[in-house]
Amino acid sequence: MSTIVSLPDQSTATLPKKNYINAEHGLLSWLLTADHKRIALLYMFSITFFFFIGGFFAGMVRLELLTPAGDLMAADTYNKMFTMHGIVMIFLFLVPSVPATLGNFFLPIMIGAKDLAFPKINLLSWYLYMAAGIFVITTLVLGGVDTGWTFTTPLSTHYLNTHVATTATGIFIAGFSSIFTGLNFIVTVHRMRAPGMTWFRLPLFVWSNYAASVLMVLGTPVLAIAIVLVALERTIGIGVFDPTKGGDPLLFQHLFWFYSHPAVYIMILPGFGVISEVVSTFTRKRVFGYTAVAFSSVAIAVFGFFVWAHHMFIMGVSNYSALVFSLLTMLVAVPSAIKIFNWAFTMQKGSITFETPMLYVFGFIGLFTIGGLTGVFLGSLGMDVMLTETYFVVAHFHFVMVGGMLMAFLAGIHFWWPKMTGRMYPEGVSKFAAVVTFIGFILTFFPQFVVGYLGMPRRYAAYPAEYQVLNVLSTAGATVLGVGYMLPLFYLAWSLKYGAIAGANPWQATGLEWQIQSPPLTENFIETPIVTQEAYDYEWLAKKQERELQHVG
Amino acid sequence: MQISPVLWQFLTKWLTSSALWPDQASTIAPWADALYIFLWLMTVVGVILVGALVLFFAIRYRKERHPEAVQIEGSTLLEATWTIIPLGIFLFVFVWGAWLYFRIYNPPADAMQVYVVGKQWMWKAEHPGGQHEINALHVPTGRPVQLTMISQDVFHSYSIPAFRVKREVIPGRYTTVWFNATKPGTYHLFCTQYCGTLHSGMIGEITVMDPADYQKWTEESTSGMSLAQNGERLFASLGCISCHSGNATASGPSLAGVYGSKIKMDDGTEQVATDGFLRDVILNPSQHVPYGYKPIMPTYQGQISEEGLIDLVEYIKGLKTNYRVQQTLDTSKSDDAAPITPVASQKVTQ
Ligand code: HEM
Ligand SMILES: [Cu+2]
Numbered sequence: 001m002s003t004i005v006s007l008p009d010q011s012t013a014t015l016p017k018k019n020y021i022n023a024e025h026g027l028l029s030w031l032l033t034a035d036h037k038r039i040a041l042l043y044m045f046s047i048t049f050f051f052f053i054g055g056f057f058a059g060m061v062r063l064e065l066l067t068p069a070g071d072l073m074a075a076d077t078y079n080k081m082f083t084m085h086g087i088v089m090i091f092l093f094l095v096p097s098v099p100a101t102l103g104n105f106f107l108p109i110m111i112g113a114k115d116l117a118f119p120k121i122n123l124l125s126w127y128l129y130m131a132a133g134i135f136v137i138t139t140l141v142l143g144g145v146d147t148g149w150t151f152t153t154p155l156s157t158h159y160l161n162t163h164v165a166t167t168a169t170g171i172f173i174a175g176f177s178s179i180f181t182g183l184n185f186i187v188t189v190h191r192m193r194a195p196g197m198t199w200f201r202l203p204l205f206v207w208s209n210y211a212a213s214v215l216m217v218l219g220t221p222v223l224a225i226a227i228v229l230v231a232l233e234r235t236i237g238i239g240v241f242d243p244t245k246g247g248d249p250l251l252f253q254h255l256f257w258f259y260s261h262p263a264v265y266i267m268i269l270p271g272f273g274v275i276s277e278v279v280s281t282f283t284r285k286r287v288f289g290y291t292a293v294a295f296s297s298v299a300i301a302v303f304g305f306f307v308w309a310h311h312m313f314i315m316g317v318s319n320y321s322a323l324v325f326s327l328l329t330m331l332v333a334v335p336s337a338i339k340i341f342n343w344a345f346t347m348q349k350g351s352i353t354f355e356t357p358m359l360y361v362f363g364f365i366g367l368f369t370i371g372g373l374t375g376v377f378l379g380s381l382g383m384d385v386m387l388t389e390t391y392f393v394v395a396h397f398h399f400v401m402v403g404g405m406l407m408a409f410l411a412g413i414h415f416w417w418p419k420m421t422g423r424m425y426p427e428g429v430s431k432f433a434a435v436v437t438f439i440g441f442i443l444t445f446f447p448q449f450v451v452g453y454l455g456m457p458r459r460y461a462a463y464p465a466e467y468q469v470l471n472v473l474s475t476a477g478a479t480v481l482g483v484g485y486m487l488p489l490f491y492l493a494w495s496l497k498y499g500a501i502a503g504a505n506p507w508q509a510t511g512l513e514w515q516i517q518s519p520p521l522t523e524n525f526i527e528t529p530i531v532t533q534e535a536y537d538y539e540w541l542a543k544k545q546e547r548e549l550q551h552v553g
Numbered sequence: 554m555q556i557s558p559v560l561w562q563f564l565t566k567w568l569t570s571s572a573l574w575p576d577q578a579s580t581i582a583p584w585a586d587a588l589y590i591f592l593w594l595m596t597v598v599g600v601i602l603v604g605a606l607v608l609f610f611a612i613r614y615r616k617e618r619h620p621e622a623v624q625i626e627g628s629t630l631l632e633a634t635w636t637i638i639p640l641g642i643f644l645f646v647f648v649w650g651a652w653l654y655f656r657i658y659n660p661p662a663d664a665m666q667v668y669v670v671g672k673q674w675m676w677k678a679e680h681p682g683g684q685h686e687i688n689a690l691h692v693p694t695g696r697p698v699q700l701t702m703i704s705q706d707v708f709h710s711y712s713i714p715a716f717r718v719k720r721e722v723i724p725g726r727y728t729t730v731w732f733n734a735t736k737p738g739t740y741h742l743f744c745t746q747y748c749g750t751l752h753s754g755m756i757g758e759i760t761v762m763d764p765a766d767y768q769k770w771t772e773e774s775t776s777g778m779s780l781a782q783n784g785e786r787l788f789a790s791l792g793c794i795s796c797h798s799g800n801a802t803a804s805g806p807s808l809a810g811v812y813g814s815k816i817k818m819d820d821g822t823e824q825v826a827t828d829g830f831l832r833d834v835i836l837n838p839s840q841h842v843p844y845g846y847k848p849i850m851p852t853y854q855g856q857i858s859e860e861g862l863i864d865l866v867e868y869i870k871g872l873k874t875n876y877r878v879q880q881t882l883d884t885s886k887s888d889d890a891a892p893i894t895p896v897a898s899q900k901v902t903q
Contacts, residue, residue, distance in 0.1 A: 070753065075750050075751055075752075075753065075754070076750050079747075079749075079750065079752070146749070146750070148747045150747075152707070152708055152746070152747065154706070154707050154708075154724060155707040155708065155747070155748060155749055158706075158707075159673065159706060159707055159749055160749065243724050243725025243726070244725070244836075244854060244855070246837065246840075248725070249708065249723060249724055249725065250723070283614070283622065284622040285622045285623075285624060285625065286624055286625075286626075288625060288627050288628075289626075289627035289628070289631075289632050290627065291627070292627065292632050313654075314710070314719055314720050314721050315708075315721040315723065315728075316720075316721060316723055316726065316728045319654070319655060319658060319659075322654065323651055326647055326650065326651060326654075327647055330640075330643040330644060330646065330647045331640075331643075333639070333643055334636060334639055334640050334643065337635065337636075337639040338632070338635060338636055340603055341603075341606075341631075341635040342632075344603060344606045344607050344610065345606075345610075345631065347607065347610035347611065347614060348610050348614065348625065349614060349619070349622065349623040349625060350610070350614050350619070350622045350623075351614065351615075351616045351619050351620055351621055351622040352610070352611055352614050352615045352616060352619075353615070353616050354611075354615075362607065362611075365603060365607060366600070366603075366604065369599060369600050369603050369604075370596065370600060373592075373595065373596040373599050373600070374596065376592065376595070376643060376646055377589075377592045379643075379646075379647070379650075380588065380592070380646045380647065380649065380650025380653075381647075381650040381651050381653065381654030382584075382585060382588060382649070382650045382651070382652070382653020382654040382656070382657055383585065383588055383589060383592065383650050383653070384650070384654075385585075385653075385654065385657055385658075385717070385718060385719055385720075386585055386589075386714070386717045386718075386719065388719070388745075389710055389712070389719070389745035389746060390712075390745065450573050453574075453575065453589065454573070454574070454575050454714065455575055455712065455714025455715075455741060455743065457712065457743045457744070457745040457753075458745070458747075459747040459752060459753070460752065460753035461752075461753045462753045462754070463753065464741060464756075466572070469572075538622060538624065539624065
């Protein structure tokens with residue numbers, strides 16, 4: 001039998017007397033903490049905050065596009081809106097989201113460690129992140145920036161008088177934050193695994209965060225260099241990107257995409273990890289083809305570095321280099337396809353239940369499949385000519401990033417909420433929210449594929465009237481989507497006080513994190529665990545629970 | 554496409570005449586649409602496959618029906634299958650897309666030339682006959698038209714959805730795109746690369762006309778001076794002519810017949826004199842010294858607008874003998890009313 005234990009009796013259950021939340025008191029104990037779990041919560045608050053700031057800008061953009069004329073705000077204001085939306089969402093939300101919150105909290109526990117390798121650097125990462133956030137907020141207060149999140153030169157260097165430097169500084173600092181997080185994860189996974197936790201016993205969440213960390217450490221410095229060059233070009237006019245001084249504006253594109261293409265994998269890989277954990281738990285099975293899934297994360301990380309020029313197919317790269325980059329792009333598409341089938345087949349002969357995290361996984365699989373396959377449109381040279389820089393691209397990356405990554409993030413939050421807080425979220429309303437999110441998402445972004453092929457360019461404040469119907473649909477969808485994202489805010493807050501007591505292992509899951517109390521102690525484990533089984537060994541779990549029951553009885 | 558021709562006709566006719574489909578107005582458009590339809594078929598099949606699998610497993614193996622999970626390692630055969638099949642499909646898409654790309658970007662040799670300068674926030678088109686248009690382009694049906702484009706400030710991108718073509722317009726280098734329009738009418742022209750405040754105002758109209766109408770349009774809208782004639786005046790007024798006079802004693806090489814030829818450079822390399830090369834020589838002469846000449850040519854950086862450069866290159870293109878230069882030399886002495894072209898660095902807003 002795999003699942004025997006029922007939820008603890010709520011009337012008598014209480015939270016563990018001692019845990020990481022009540023271990024110390026006072027604001028300072030949070031601001032100076034070195035506990036990875038507390039830092040994860042700090043991130044969680046700040047990231048949520050920035051998510052809703054970014055969401056506000058998205059709302060303004062969609063509202064403007066309700067009518068074909070640019071009538072809600074001035075063109076400049078509109079440009080600032082989508083720029084801030086992009087910058088906040090990419091650099092302050094998507095990049096740190098899963099690694100800095102769920103990864104920070106669970107990666108050490110999942111490998112049986114007491115903390116990350118460098119707890120103080122971990123805290124420093126959060127401060128850097130906040131500093132970056134402050135720069136971005138400052139930009140907002142000063143009047144914004146309108147470069148687009150891609151900072152294209154020479155527009156950003158010579159033709160804009162907005163606060164490019166302030167924002168760039170913010171992003172530069174945010175980059176260090178993610179480099180430090182990446183380093184910390186890499187060293188932790190290499191050095192801090194509990195006895196018996198071999199590489200192939202690692203949960204897939206650890207594998208995928210590890211792969212993402214490698215990307216962060218290797219890719220982010222290139223972004224930093226590109227941004228410093230932009231700053232130097234603006235201030236003292238060094239001219240590396242300026243054709244009148246013998247520079248090359250395409251160089252910036254190369255540098256920027258050399259980071260920003262891998263960055264999309266930094267954003268999505270940790271999400272893959274969450275999906276693997278959740279699927280396994282709610283089907284009560286080990287992930288189908290564990291090794292293939294682990295290696296495909298690494299393959300994506302490695303090959304992700306060789307496809308950046310697919311963002312430049314129409315920019316006058318030579319036809320033959322376009323050929324090579326298109327071919328490589330097709331090759332990276334394969335590991336993602338592998339994973340989809342692995343998750344689907346994990347369900348085969350499982351014993352499946354449909355709690356909220358699992359609903360988000362279904363949403364993820366559907367949306368990510370569409371997002372990934374529409375990536376193949378863009379990887380295909382002749383088709384990209386038509387589709388690039390239109391709403392088709394916007395739809396593609398929102399399917400992948402918002403449909404994929406955000407669905408995974410929400411799955412993860414719900415899945416681990418009982419462990420982090422010791423309390424359950426309310427199941428009914430959260431299922432409702434998951435369905436609302438899914439419907440809102442499709443309604444928002446599907447019409448954008450169509451309007452993109454019709455030719456509507458991205459980053460337009462006004463557009464020809466014949467595109468209006470599709471834009472109205474999209475804006476309506478965004479409203480529904482907004483509701484879907486707001487709901488968890490309320491019911492999760494509610495559950496902190498009124499949620500049922502969760503107990504150590506409400507999902508009957510196998511991971512080490514579920515074998516300790518909820519919320520955990522500051523030092524995670526009373527004694528270092530010795531790992532004797534692979535991840536997702538449900539037979540081992542059943543035996544363990546039987547033994548414990550006898551013990552109690 | 555090997556699916557039933559009737560079905561194909563139906564698909565393309567029905568789809569392409571709906572409001573959810575852009576006009577098909579160039580020879581490329583049907584080819585692009587074919588690939589697009591194939592890609593959606595691939596996507597729909599993929600999504601249905603994955604969706605059906607997930608749904609089937611979710612129903613068949615839900616806890617009530619299947620209380621105990623059976624642990625499965627994985628299966629090399631299955632993994633190989635779902636690696637190789639998508640790989641095969643993606644490679645097929647790669648080849649198809651590459652074929653289309655080469656078709657889109659390799660112009661036929663006899664294409665009619667039009668020049669385009671992008672600037673914040675307008676498109677200036679110049680026909681060799683001297684017709685200038687802003688945010689508009691008139692082209693005939695049934696003739697390949699090649700656009701040679703450059704930006705005067707930031708990146709822009711020239712996009713004509715009805716023709717299924719688009720190309721980035723870049724400061725400091727020429728890019729080209731071509732099409733062969735098939736259906737008279739007016740179509741959208743967009744700037745698709747974000748270029749600052751009025752990005753969404755940088756749009757225009759492509760007017761496709763029957764060859765006869767186009768002929769009429771050309772005659773009516775000519776300014777009287779062709780690009781080459783403008784170039785000739787510039788050639789004189791900027792003093793190019795004093796060195797490139799074509800005489801044996803001149804301190805610069807003769808430019809007759811130079812366009813498209815291979816030039817031996819001082820550093821031992823060989824360069825082909827393309828539009829881009831000529832532009833570059835005028836702006837950065839010290840980096841392009843032909844073999845046997847001294848690096849004495851001054852730079853014209855900041856003195857000639859992109860339109861002026863186009864005029865000059867167009868003039869040089871037409872030089873087959875020294876005769877024109879000689880003639881210019883004669884007339885320029887009596888005619889110093891050469892037009893002043895706006896300077897590149899100062900922003901021109903019209
Ligand atoms: C892990 C999954 C993926 C993520 C996170 C992702 C994310 C993104 C993002 C954010 C962009 C937009 C960049 C911009 O602002 O211009 C983008 C564009 C693009 N993606 Fe994806 N994508 C994924 C999967 C794929 C796949 C599977 C393919 C190809 C087979 C693909 C091919 C492309 C191409 C070619 C572009 C450039 C399109 C253009 O600018 O014309 N992507 N992707
Ligand atoms: Cu533009």
